[in-house]
Amino acid sequence: SKSTELAQSIMDWRDADSIPRPNGAERDAYIKAEKLALPANAPFRTVEELQDVMGMTPEIYQKAAPYLTVLGTGQVNVNTAPVPVLRALPGMTDATLNRILQLRSQGGRINSINDLFPTQGAAGRGGRPLPGQLGGQAVVSALSAIAGVATSQVELTITSRVGPQAPPAKLTAVMNRQGTTARITYKQW
Numbered sequence: 001s002k003s004t005e006l007a008q009s010i011m012d013w014r015d016a017d018s019i020p021r022p023n024g025a026e027r028d029a030y031i032k033a034e035k036l037a038l039p040a041n042a043p044f045r046t047v048e049e050l051q052d053v054m055g056m057t058p059e060i061y062q063k064a065a066p067y068l069t070v071l072g073t074g075q076v077n078v079n080t081a082p083v084p085v086l087r088a089l090p091g092m093t094d095a096t097l098n099r100i101l102q103l104r105s106q107g108g109r110i111n112s113i114n115d116l117f118p119t120q121g122a123a124g125r126g127g128r129p130l131p132g133q134l135g136g137q138a139v140v141s142a143l144s145a146i147a148g149v150a151t152s153q154v155e156l157t158i159t160s161r162v163g164p165q166a167p168p169a170k171l172t173a174v175m176n177r178q179g180t181t182a183r184i185t186y187k188q189w
Contacts, residue, residue, distance in 0.1 A: 002055065005023045005024070005025075005054075005055050006053070006055040006056060006060070008020075008021040008022070008023045009023075009024045009056075010053055012025055012026050012039060013039040013044075013052075013053050014040075014042065014044065015041060016041050016042070017041065026039055027039055029054060030054060033054065035052070036052075037049075037052035043070070044070050045070060046070060047068045047070055048065075050065070050068070067082060069155065071153070071155060072153050072174075074146065075146065075147065075148045075152075076089060076146060076147045076148070077147070077149065077150060077151045078100055078113070078116070078148070078149060079104070079110050079151075080151060083097070086100060089143055089146060089147055090139075090142040090146065091134050091139035091140075091143045096116055096117075096134075100116060103115070109149075110149050111149055113144045113148075114140060116143075117139070117140060152176060152177045152178070153175070153177070154174070155172065155173070155174050155175075156171075156174075156175065157171070157172045158171045158172075158173075169189070170188075170189070171187065171188070172187065173187040173188075174187070
């Protein structure tokens, strides 16, 4: 399928070798297709670089790009992540997504991934998952590996002009919080 080819081409772009996956694409395929950019065999430097991957279309890129970044730890904050990002998390079902959105709409804060998986049964312990939710420690562990409940990194982008005819100046900075200390770890003018 096209989605498998794109996924494998993305993995081939990022991996350190030049051996293509069965449905992916490495250097030789890009040369044969007369592409202007060749796989970096390294992590993406910018989100825009994804447009050069074999099989990427402008439509797919336009839909995905607002939810992607090359900065950060990769952790997703379930208290603030947009719905499309939440849907992509392991173990996410409509029931779990609805629980997150319900807690948010009530002004509640999710303090632990375990808060998303209440159970039916005696005192909420040892019971079954709620209808429509995947249950068990394996689901909680998989979700906990990629999702959290706090944000420790924020990207700020400031665009300004000196006057109406002046070209815009753009500052992008990444602020990291560790405990009560915040520091800027990345900035680009």
